[in-house]
Amino acid sequence: MAGLNKQTASTQHNPFPRNWWVSGLWLVAAIYLVYSVNAMGLDWDRFTAGLGHADNLLSRMFPPNFSRWELLLEGLIESLEIAVISSVVGIFLSLFIGLLAARNFMPNWISTPVRGFIALCRSFHPVIIAILFVKSVGFGALAGILTLVIATIGFIAKLFAEAIEEISFKQVEAIRATGASFVSVILFAVMPQVFSRFIGFATYQFDSNLRNSTMVGIVGAGGLGGTLFSAFQRFDYDFVAAILITIIALILFWEFLSTLVRRIF
Amino acid sequence: MQKIDHHWQRFTLKQKLSRFTVYLFFIVALVLSVRTVEIIPEFFFDAPEQMVDLFSRMWPIDFAFYPISVHDAMIETLNIATLGTLFTLIFSIPLALMNASNIVASPWAHWIARFFLVSSRSVNSLVWALLFVAIFGPGVLAGVLAIAFRSVGFVGKLLSEALEEIDMGSVEALRATGAPWGAVMLKGYWPQVKPAFFSIVLFRWDINVRESAVLGLVGAGGIGVVLNDSMNLFQWQQVAMSLLAIFAVVVAAEVVVVNIRKRLI
Structure with missing residues (x-):
């Protein structure tokens, strides 16, 4: 029992070590996302404006018209x-x-x-x-x-x-x-x-x-x-x-x- | 002496009949198609001559056109493919989790997930692009969303198959320790599907590079717009330059993906 209590936090092995490669990859992906969204001029206004059009489009799509079958x-x-x-x-x-x-x-x-x-x-x-x-x-x-x-x-x-x-x-x-x-x-x-x-x-x-x-x-x-x-x-x-x-x-x-x-x- | 009177057959009668039905079905379909399809034979025999004519108009390739508009459009195409692949993860990961029978047990969830996955795959990326151009107007945003929506089915289906194939031992061990749902996902499922996940995403990125090159034909940004403009102006030498650029990028993307996948697996 004494041996167990002596063990300090620093010697404990983490069963789930961080994989730095994967973390780096996610970081690169996040940086890229910010860069490319800016570079291509994608913005939220255009997206929300489009959602209004989507509503319009969908209402014109339904009901589907099979008359020219x-x-x-x-x-x-x-x-x-x-x-x-x-x-x-x-x-x-x-x-x-x-x-x-x-x-x-x-x-x-x-x-x-x-x-x-x-x-x-x-x-x-x-x-x-x-x-x-x-x-x-x-x-x-x-x-x-x-x-x-x-x-x-x-x-x-x-x-x-x-x-x-x-x-x-x-x-x-x-x-x-x-x-x-x-x-x-x-x-x-x-x-x-x-x-x-x-x-x-x-x-x-x-x-x-x-x-x-x-x-x-x-x-x-x-x-x-x-x-x-x-x-x-x-x-x-x-x-x-x-x-x-x-x-x-x-x-x-x-x-x-x-x-x-x-x-x- | 006993006479051996039965001879060996590879297939049972039922197998033979069902195979024969499939063959017959295809032959009937083929004959019907060939007899009714509208093909003008003169056009068919004229084809080699027209091809030679087309290629002679394309030669010499207009390399001066590259810095003018091909380069920027090509970068845009790559950005569309990459952003589309990243955005598709937002939809495809939840759908994959819903579709995997060892994560969500409810058959209703499977049907809902499968409906979305199949409809995403059935609609071609060009058709998705047409829809999004109608909603958001011509431009990059429509292209990114078309790529993202088209990829959902592919990534979701393959990812859910990878999830279903994992060894449940470590998941059960984690559950037995009382780990919450998020921890089971991150430490039980994720490490086992990680190589498959990256390989699926890379594979889809490779396909998306090809697909994003043609989205511009319907106005969704990228090199396709440049290609379409030069074609409408009958500038075949510029068309050849765009095609060469697409070819080079597609081959480069494939080489990159193959090399990374070799290291992953």
Whole structure:
């Protein structure tokens, strides 16, 4: 007992020591916040003035106006078409591009340029790619499809290449030992190992293409986005609300379907 | 001698049927889309020529344009992305806590949190920007809020998943000592989700840098405004300069994030 009482406060070990790195990081974030709010001229007056407008906007948005449902349906179907075609084409191309980019199957002189191409596809936002395609193929669904094909390649091909790089080589060797051709090795040794992950990537990418297909229309590449943008420009906020509700419903419905698909595979 | 008459099958009949349904569903969707989508074939075959034309107009890149307006707009874009990422924490941390089943047990809270998280993700950042431009007028404030609202769903969902995966041992130990709720949060949950938290925030920042580059197309500040102006004036050499600047910043942001994440994990 005497030993316990002798212990002073200075020798006690604090079980929760302060992490100076993290504290420093929060400090830097706080300083940055003050600096950037000042530098960009964000002030409270503008914010509160805006809240009044928000009230006005919301009262004009509700109740949503579904009376022009033909226009809405037309845009919705075009968005769906863009999403389906671009996902199928993009995923199909990504299968080959991903394989070409896998470093354990391809020599460096093939995989490095292919990886560069994938990185290039990923580095621009779909909207910027959509602008370039609208210039080159004109307004309409085709520009949207091409844009989302590029976006799909940038995402799926990269993940697919990584999935192939992580596979176990035992099965590949076993299939090779039977004298199988390269195509058979891919079909019977590689695909079974990556297929379920691949379905996961594909459903995720379809989800993302569905969201983006409702957006590329803002720059003229077809789909519901064009309808939305023109409704905004004509201040038809009740129609805007109807379009937004449709988009959210569409995506919720797909989330429900995609959980079903994932349960099957 | 007993004859082995059943042969091995990888999937049960039910699995086969459900997989077949999914395939059939997708093929029908694809065929319907391809048959009804409006594509003008002349435009498609004309595309390579138009692309070459576009790139020849972009060359040589107008580097003198950089100090005039690209530099300031690029700094503004980075500020929008960073401020948006910081503001999103105000909404996404409470929603993540509400959505994590090991923190709040009520299913009502989960549904409310999930509703906000899903609607934040379903509405694209450009659409958020359109809404906020309508409320607060064109400018940086609309961009920051669009980025913040769009990121809530992403950060909140991933953070709540990280929270649900933690080891409850230390939380229970803290509760057993009678620690108040705040202390359990700070010393039980927080140390375990800290690496995931920083990695999610950095990842979202990287995405936000890309997204904030295009917000200007609808008037929400940043490099997009400059890009849109030069495009409306058909100054393709200035467009090329803006695109190059976006590309450089996006690549730099990704390199920074990858390096920090490597040290975190």
